[in-house]
Each structure stands twice: as structure tokens, then as C-alpha cells.
Amino acid sequence: MSPFSARFACVLALGSAASFLSGCNHFKPKVLTHYVYVTSKATFLRDRIAAVSNRTGNVVNGQRLEILEQNRRFYRVKTDNGEIGWIDERAVATEKVSDAFEQLQKDHANDPVVATGTVSDDVYLHISPGIQTDRFYRLADGDKLTLLQRASIQKPLPPGQTVESMARAKGIQVKEGEVLKPPMQDWWLVRDSKNHTGWMTSGLLNTDVPEAISRYAEGQRIVGAYIINKVIDPEIEGASKEVPQYVTVTSPYEAGLPYDFNQVRVYSWNLKRHRYETANRDRNILGYFPVKIGTDPGTPAHDRLPGTGPAPTYVYTVLAAGVPVPQADANGRFLVTKGQLVTKTYRLEGNITRRVLPPGTQPPAEAQLQPVEKKEKAGKKRR
Numbered sequence: 001m002s003p004f005s006a007r008f009a010c011v012l013a014l015g016s017a018a019s020f021l022s023g024c025n026h027f028k029p030k031v032l033t034h035y036v037y038v039t040s041k042a043t044f045l046r047d048r049i050a051a052v053s054n055r056t057g058n059v060v061n062g063q064r065l066e067i068l069e070q071n072r073r074f075y076r077v078k079t080d081n082g083e084i085g086w087i088d089e090r091a092v093a094t095e096k097v098s099d100a101f102e103q104l105q106k107d108h109a110n111d112p113v114v115a116t117g118t119v120s121d122d123v124y125l126h127i128s129p130g131i132q133t134d135r136f137y138r139l140a141d142g143d144k145l146t147l148l149q150r151a152s153i154q155k156p157l158p159p160g161q162t163v164e165s166m167a168r169a170k171g172i173q174v175k176e177g178e179v180l181k182p183p184m185q186d187w188w189l190v191r192d193s194k195n196h197t198g199w200m201t202s203g204l205l206n207t208d209v210p211e212a213i214s215r216y217a218e219g220q221r222i223v224g225a226y227i228i229n230k231v232i233d234p235e236i237e238g239a240s241k242e243v244p245q246y247v248t249v250t251s252p253y254e255a256g257l258p259y260d261f262n263q264v265r266v267y268s269w270n271l272k273r274h275r276y277e278t279a280n281r282d283r284n285i286l287g288y289f290p291v292k293i294g295t296d297p298g299t300p301a302h303d304r305l306p307g308t309g310p311a312p313t314y315v316y317t318v319l320a321a322g323v324p325v326p327q328a329d330a331n332g333r334f335l336v337t338k339g340q341l342v343t344k345t346y347r348l349e350g351n352i353t354r355r356v357l358p359p360g361t362q363p364p365a366e367a368q369l370q371p372v373e374k375k376e377k378a379g380k381k382r383r
Contacts, residue, residue, distance in 0.1 A: 036092035045085025057083030114289035125198025129187035151332035184256025220250035259286040280353035286319035321365035
């Protein structure tokens with residue numbers, strides 16, 4: 001064989017080997033990320049994939065792990081401390097999921113806080129409303145949260161069940177061809193103390209409500225409570241003589257409502273009787289977050305009219321009259337534009353509230369909910 005022929009055969013052999021190796025790689029699992037992130041509350045790494053194995057390290061929620069190898073549904077990973085072992089893919093999230101949560105945090109970094117709350121049990125934060133959506137951070141019972149947005153989605157039904165079949169199973173009569181309203185589930189976009197942002201079900205969230213006014217809820221759920229100002233009562237017990245006055249917003253205990261609250265109530269402190277009293281109440285409204293607390297500078301005297309001094313204010317928005325009741329979009333959010341809302345501003349002057357309107361104007365018309373009639377107790381007759 002000539003030197004040229006030998007060289008050509010060698011090149012051909014190397015090319016064939018490269019093609020063979022490339023073909024073999026086609027059958028190997030593809031590692032699409034360089035890192036995974038722990039989603040379990042806490043778990044451990046093992047030295048091998050087997051029923052019996054040894055622990056090689058402990059990891060916790062949110063911890064980053066470098067991928068060294070992938071085998072079926074397990075990753076061989078390394079921690080930042082150099083611990084190496086195998087972990088189940090169901091206990092971690094990919095870089096894609098981590099990046100999505102990071103983007104969600106950036107997108108809502110400047111959202112106004114509409115209320116504060118506390119987690120009532122261990123729960124995951126999801127990338128969007130829904131139990132089947134990607135999850136990442138795990139919150140613990142008692143964690144403090146700030147609430148940003150509410151969404152309502154259809155509650156998942158058991159496999160093979162319909163709303164009508166479940167109603168019949170409960171003994172509810174359903175007419176032939178009747179379509180019942182599906183059960184809904186509320187979710188909240190929240191931010192924890194570590195600035196982690198995500199969606200969680202409202203069933204595991206308690207809104208922060210001062211104990212002193214929680215008893216006045218009258219069967220409603222207080223979804224927001226705000227200190228408008230503080231007054232001095234020298235006769236109350238305790239070292240501090242300051243008493244906060246509150247604005248609260250409430251809603252029925254029902255998911256899927258097309259508004260955030262249907263009642264606003266102001267609690268002022270009676271300095272003579274040393275108790276809270278209602279300074280103002282706005283009912284049967286379609287109200288939307290946020291509620292803003294501020295200060296009105298007042299107005300100077302004009303045309304023999306006395307002026308007003310500075311006073312604390314509270315501001316909220318309600319649906320305008322003639323505007324269709326909003327429907328939830330694909331993400332479960334009830335979107336309303338600024339032109340569909342009426343802004344209501346009130347001053348608190350002592351224990352009296354006064355609405356702030358431009359001189360010579362009338363308040364815009366608002367949409368109103370049908371008042372809910374109170375059911376009479378059994379055995380009680382009308383006279």
C-alpha cells in the first residue's frame with residue numbers, strides 16, 4: 001500500500017470511529033442543565049442508586065447542585081461544599097424552573113403590597129396559579145408574607161368526575177342538561193421574607209388582622225387591615241398610650257369572586273368609652289386593591305368658607321356604574337382598567353370621615369352588589 005493510500009485509510013477509519021461514537025451518544029440521556037435546585041424541604045444525597053445506600057450529604061430547599069451525571073430519573077450531583085451523591089429528579093427543579101421564578105420576582109418587584117399574612121402550614125410557591133404548575137420554594141408554618149395579587153381558577157375535580165356527578169353524590173338534585181358552576185379556588189401571589197415570589201393557595205394563608213377588631217368581622221373575612229393613624233388615650237392600660245385606628249376591607253368566605261372586597265369599614269377609637277367604634281362603612285361595592293393610606297394637606301379658607309387642616313386619608317377603587325362585572329382571564333385574574341374604576345378618597349377628621357371631591361363636582365356613579373338578606377334563626381317568626 002502506498003503512503004498516500006495508507007494515510008487515506010487512516011483518515012477514513014478515524015471518521016468512521018467518530019461517527020460511531022456520535023451515534024452512541026444519541027442513545028445517552030441528554031443533560032439539558034448544568035445545575036438543579038432542591039425543592040424538597042430537606043433530603044439527602046446517596047452514594048448509589050439502590051434500595052440500600054449510604055448518605056453522602058444533606059441538602060435543603062432552594063440549594064443549588066451541580067450536575068455530574070444523569071441516569072434514568074436520578075442526578076449525580078455535587079454541592080458547593082464538595083459533597084457528591086445521587087438525588088431523585090422529583091426532589092429538584094431544573095435551571096429553567098429556577099430562571100422562571102427569578103423572572104417572576106423581577107416582574108413583580110415593584111408591585112404594591114395589598115396586605116400582609118402568615119402561612120398556616122407548609123406549602124410550596126408555584127410559578128402560576130394551579131397545583132399542577134411548576135413549584136420551587138417551600139414555605140414553613142408561621143412564615144410572614146406580603147400579598148401582591150389575587151387570582152381564581154377552577155378547583156381540580158377527581159378523575160372521571162364532573163361538577164354535576166359530584167353534586168348528585170351529595171344528594172343535590174340536578175336537572176337533565178343543567179350545567180352547574182364549577183367550584184373555584186383562590187390563589188395569591190406572595191413574597192416571603194427572603195424576597196422569594198410565587199403563587200400559593202389561599203387556603204393556607206391567614207391575613208394579618210389585629211385581634212382588637214377581628215371580632216367585628218360579622219361573618220365576613222377581613223382581607224386587609226391598615227393603620228390610618230394613632231391617637232393618645234392616657235387612661236388605657238400598658239406603657240404605650242397610643243391606640244391605632246384602622247381601615248379594613250372584607251369579603252365573603254367564597255372563592256372566585258369578581259372583586260377583592262365588598263365592604264370598607266373604618267374603626268376609630270372613642271376616647272371617652274375607650275373602645276373601637278365604626279366611623280364609616282361602605283357596603284355592597286365591587287372593590288379592588290390596593291388600599292392606600294396617606295395624608296391630605298387640607299384646603300385654605302376661600303369665599304367665606306372655612307379651610308381644613310391636614311388629616312389622614314384612605315383611598316380605594318370600586319367598579320364604575322354600567323361597567324360589566326369582570327371575568328377571570330386565562331391566568332385567573334380579574335383585570336379592570338383605570339377607566340372602569342371610581343377612585344374614592346376619604347379624610348379622617350377626629351372620628352368623622354369626609355369624602356374628598358374636587359369643588360363643584362358630584363361623586364361618580366358606582367356599580368352595586370345586591371344586598372345579602374340575613375337568614376332568620378329557626379323558630380323565630382316575623383311580627
